[in-house]
Amino acid sequence: MMPGGWASLPELISSGGPPHGETSIFVMLAIAIPALGALVAALAAKNPRLRNAAAIAGAAGGLGALIPVVLSVRRAGAVAWALPSPLVTPQGLVLRFDGVGSVFACLVALVWLAASVYSLTYMSHERNQARYFGFLLITLAATIGIAGAGTFVTLLVFFEMMSLTSYVLVVHSESPEAYRAGNTYLYMGAFGGLSLLAGVVALQHYLGTTDIAPSAAALEGLAPAVRWTIVALLCTGFGIKAGAVPLHVWLPQAHPVAPSPASALLSGIMIKAGAFGILRTINMLLAPGPSAAGHAAWSLAHSAGFVMIWVGVATMLTGVILALLQENAKRMLAYHSISQMGYILLGVGTGAYLGAEGAVGFAGASLHLINHALFKACLFLAVGAVLLKTGEVNMYKLGGMWRYMPFTALACLVAAAGISGIPGFNGYASKTLLHHAIVEAAHTGGAGLALAEKLFVLTSGGTAASFIKLFGLVFLGKAPERHRRAVFEETPLKLGMAILVVGILAIGLWPSGAVRNVIVPSTGGFSYDHHAVEHLAHVQFFTWPDLRGSAVAVALGALIFTLGMRTGLFHLHGPRWMSVEYLVLAAASFAGRLWVRLVDAWVAGWTIVRSAVARSISRAAELLPALDYAPGQSETAREFSLLNLDFDFFLVLAVIAVSLVLVFATSHI
């Protein structure tokens, strides 16, 4: 019998358990095909044709495999593929696509395909293309894996994989600037990964499972403090990737230095993986199960939603203000990614804040997640095409490019209309839903959230201003002398942008269809009120108040643009201490200096102790011979050498005597 409760050894290796929903091999193929493509692309360094074919086939194959997955999800609600367990983690890997996951996966694969096609031309003169395409595809596999993760530990594995493999894309140019930006990306990613790991381990420990939708009963049993800690850890991990203020520092560094198609994916897709994770965490871990009713059950989600709304507002406002101050077009787009992530976080927050009625917030967030992926990727591809053809990325040094690159100009215009929320383009639909959500939250939440609503409108105005600026400076006006030459826009460039433009227009012109067919089915896994979801399916988008809202935002944008250009406000630079990065670096350098001081003090102290010990040992060593072996010559020894005996012999006698005394004293005779 083992002491201390060892008899009950917990199951160290999970058996995996039967997956619920349908099973389909396409679940596995959606990840395996891009991974295989990556292998072929990486090994075909000497054969550009095979490499390019593998790159396209990998992305297209991934998208193709997702079609049957989506169909199965429509039929059964979820579709899984059982992997042998335990694979990679002691809890195994569980692949299961549900409504949200399959939509996200399709989005990932579609945008990836566009960027891959575009890369064929864009990267054709770069070094290390095999490495680029290999890592591009392995990142795709990881990102689809994130979408299809059935447990948080699976999500963690794929998330870390995506962080690390995309690092290679960020530093592709191997310039010092890229290397520096890559470092920030890598180490913040590592921090996020560890944060996720801690949260996931805690889930495993407290719930006994890391299932993405744990049973409500198990969750009810958790102490609120534990639940908060877990959610905070997970949200920190995902929030870093999502670029939530103040964890956004890496984003404006890393996104501009990557090759433009990779920037498109980083900004369009990979930061969404963070938002996707937050969406999952808040809705799955804080919301009560479908059976629970009443507001008390939603209180945790309610408070978390409130926090998340303000994180979202801070993120969208910071992002847009900093974006307005940029000259580098790619960096400006990166700051807008932060800002747009703020919209998504705001949507997630309102969804949780409104509790069972929060379907509209969820819908806004997930539709905006899709929309932002489409228009931001398209914007990066358009700006990238200009960069490729002119070698210039500073907006103020460009102009009149519509004459030379008409297709790119058109794509950029469509995407800019999308991000600015102009009716008929996709951003309008999601911003409308998000606006509905924040208005509804403000109704129940009082003055604080009413302010949030005002800030929402302000941010939309800033966004419009920013894209009036981008399009105006780059494509309109007079072209500078050195850029006035005919430019050939290659088919892959056009095709990449065209795929995204079609998506933008489709959602923009038919928003209610998108909501009914894409968003409503993906509420399946969540515990929203039935009527709220029903209401969602019948939202009218082109109503007067909403159109007026859009017009207000655009008018505000035009005003900000005029003011900014006239007054030189766009060239303002904040003091250095205001940047999070500066504060963190200052703190780190202070800690480093402190540590060096401490170590120096420790080393000094230790040296003193050690030399003292060494001195006393050598003194003892000098003394000992003085006591010994030379009774005739040593004063000290002569005193001891009674009866003229050798000192050794005397010592031996003494030891024997002491031993005898000890033996007799302890043997109780």
Next chain:
Amino acid sequence: MSLANPGLIAVAAVGLPVLGALGIAALPERRGHGPFTVATCAAAATAAAVYSLVHAVAGGAVVDITAWRVGPLLTLRFTADRLGLLFAAVASTLWVLTTVYSHGYLGNGPNLRRYFGFLTLSLTATMGVALAGNLFTLYVFYELLTLATYPLVIHEQTPEAARAGRTYIAYSLGGAALVLLGIVGAVAVGGSLDFRPHGLLSGASPEPLVYLTAACFVAGFGVKAAVMPLHSWLPQAMVAPTPVSSLLHAVAVVKSGVFGILRTVFFVFGIGLFREARLDVVLIWVIGFSIVLASISALRQDVLKRRLAYSTISQLGYITLGAVMLTPEGITGGLMHLLAHALMKITLFFCAGIIITQTGRTRISQLDGIAHRLPWTMSAFAVASLGMVGIAPVCGFVSKWYLLLGGLDRYGWGPVALLFGSGLLNAAYFFPIVTRAFFRPYADLPLAAEGGHGPPVHGTGESGRGRRTAEAPLTMLVPVLALASVCLILGIWPTPALAFLRQLVEHL
């Protein structure tokens, strides 16, 4: 098993390398493959013996043999339980690879007979430590290990090596003396020297003598396990040839210290007594400091092998930490890390050795763009580094997972915070090496021979300058790639290892 007494195989596992060492000593001192061949065969035969023992024990056999009665209490006794076999299997397998790698590393250098002879003799000592059935046997082989590895540490015969060797001897013998004191304490309390499941002292109450004994054992074995205040021999011993450093750091010496701690915790004190005396909490604090301080020190090292050495100090803490958590998950994590760390760290050291022989570079600041010259080596390095940070699907992830679970199980969020911080530090000192090697332009540095000693540099010079890559000879590259693949395979498919550990933990 067809053999009547599997105990004889245990004796063979310990004895075969002695025969090998004697054979090498009998060879004439001339340049040739003789010592290498005999050493490889001896290591392979030992590994085979260990694996047949694993097979026998899995089939339910009890391996227990008293080889020699020295006196009352003092017997040389060998047993093969799962804990010992885990260590023996890891050590003997990696020994074969290290021997092969040594051949590539040392080339036709001087004193090969001495090198391979003592290398093989050290295997005996390690097997003896792993398969020891009582404290006396453990002590004897623990001492032998110090003496047998000393000639390897000072192989270069430079003043620096001699100094490092002296430090190594002083620390190790001091530690062994403490172990001897601990043994006396154990006999005084428990009246026996034999390892017993649930602990030799399981009936005792936590009296002062028990604390004294525990302190002696932990400090004594802690010297070789490089627990933080007792660690300073380890970075100094980096002057040894790289294959020796890998053995010292990844397998034999440091792991025998850790193994000694495991043996005493589980089989001398027993989990019950250890917990009752609250020694687990004390040790977690000590080891926690060791982990963090060593990681911070590693950050400050520019010499690659020294950084790896400090990393070893920190990572050994993970193993001990898991063991003293005394929870099934914690112990599983610790033992998994014993395996994972051995594989990953030896890979890293082998890579460092290849960098030294192929380019002559020893400092991390010199490694810019080195992956363009050594793509395979640096890929293996990258895989092992990822594992060290604990990123799936490399094997370090699984051990870290269990360590975190084990910590949460009894000690709340403290161990989680510790492993979080340590993981961040691991990333901070491993990733720069990898990113520098892959994503910075290659710098063609004029390399002054530092100190004018060390192994022959194969890859630089006139012939190497024009070539794009300068990969190592296959005797070095194959072990590295094999080990990196094993790190990955074990990470992707940890089932067999976990099943073995589950059995092990159940029998503690």
